[in-house]
Amino acid sequence: MGSTMRALVWKELNRVEQESYWPTPDLKNQEIRVKIKAAGICITDIHMITGKLDFAKPPWILGHEMSGIIEQIGKDVTGWEVGERVIIDPVVSCGSCRYCLIGRKNMCAQGGELGTTYGSGGYGELVTVKPSNLYRLPDELSFAEGAMMEPLNCTLGAIDRVRNMVGSHVAVFGAGPAGLLFIQLAKAYGALTVTLIDIRDEPLALGLQLGADYVVNSSRTALIDYFAGKEIDVVVEASGSVQAVKACMEVVAPSGTVVLYGLNGSDQPSIPSDHIVAKDLTIVTCTSAPLLWDKGIRLVQGGKVNVKAIVTRQINFESAETVINELVEGKNSSTKTVMIYS
The missing domain is CATH 3.90.180.10 (Medium-chain alcohol dehydrogenases, catalytic domain)
Structure with a gap:
């Protein structure tokens, strides 16, 4: 044996x-x-x-x-x-x-x-x-x-592909581990403001501690009304929700970027392609970033990501x-x- x-x-x-x-x-x-x-x-x-x-x-x-x-x-x-x-x-x-x-x-x-x-x-x-x-x-x-460091590597890979992060207004759907990493990475990459969306108050509170400028409980607030008149340049879907994917496409400004990260396993169509084309959106994804491990480690060492x-x-x-x-x-x-x- x-x-x-x-x-x-x-x-x-x-x-x-x-x-x-x-x-x-x-x-x-x-x-x-x-x-x-x-x-x-x-x-x-x-x-x-x-x-x-x-x-x-x-x-x-x-x-x-x-x-x-x-x-x-x-x-x-x-x-x-x-x-x-x-x-x-x-x-x-x-x-x-x-x-x-x-x-x-x-x-x-x-x-x-x-x-x-x-x-x-x-x-x-x-x-x-x-x-x-x-x-x-x-x-x-x-x-x-x-x-x-592994979840950090994957989220870092997605943010590293966003070309218009500096000076942008960002919305992150999902206050799980990935969403909490995304808000910190968005700030490290130069985002002006980050709004975190979830249906749970406790992780939203943690998001504020980790750098989110605003938090929204979507179970109590209509997102279309909340974001009306706001120019959201980058939207990150980190919840794995089919409904959140659709909301991302609605919230993001024309010519903006949508980061699709969460997996839901539901096999339900969730990408409104006409919406993407009409708004001229850029779609970004990432499952791994083989060349960015050292950068992620340095970001944690340097206090940029907690x-x-x-x-x-x-x-x-x-x-x-x-x-x-x-x-x-x-x-x-x-x-x-x-x-x-x-």
Whole structure:
């Protein structure tokens, strides 16, 4: 019998189970084995468990937001040492195809994302990756902050593609982790004002603390009336709501930009193409930004983005099965939950 590890295993629809003796991923000569210290619980994980997103089939080890400590190094690897604190880029690729060579390895047909489409992720205690998938975690940042670098990388990739951010008025739909990152990134990229929209007061209050200039509870305020006469240059959809996508197209000013980020898994048409053409809108998306990891780390180090405040709950491995299954059932929600391995 080979080596084993602790893991939270997605074994059946709507449920994960704790395992103490799950097989450890193999370590090849060109790879590094990382002992996971923190793993973020992403809404994508929850949507996979419930069957809303068909990225993989159980049994599966989820978790694409990860940080940890190097435990073992393959014999052909140089430049890294056992014990180093690292952030894991979960996107695996061949390194030589057209997309890899133009810096878009997330589109590599031979690759995928650890924990989502490709192989064992951070819900397991150990992960093996190529050295090119690792970034050093600065000493002043916690492992929980390290796990937040993956969602920061994706949102940063979207904002980095917006050409008219400087001096713009921005609206962000959704005060979840992505929306809270978007408001900070918009300000870091030169936005004049940012308005945050959600149906929950608590995350809206957190949004104000993190730099939003205005917040709107759309369950109590008609958005069309609220934004009447306001020139909103950039609108970000980070809620995963079909209705919010339509609202973005209505709220944004002519010649503006709409960032589509949230996934809803509903398979419902939500893009009014005539509206886009008539208003001459620019549409921006992003699922990964392979070339921007270092920039994201520097933004957090420099105090431009606060990821620590977004982590509103930290749980240990022993309690994670209960907590994640409750999240699947829609109970005990928090802005962001991160699992910490002891």
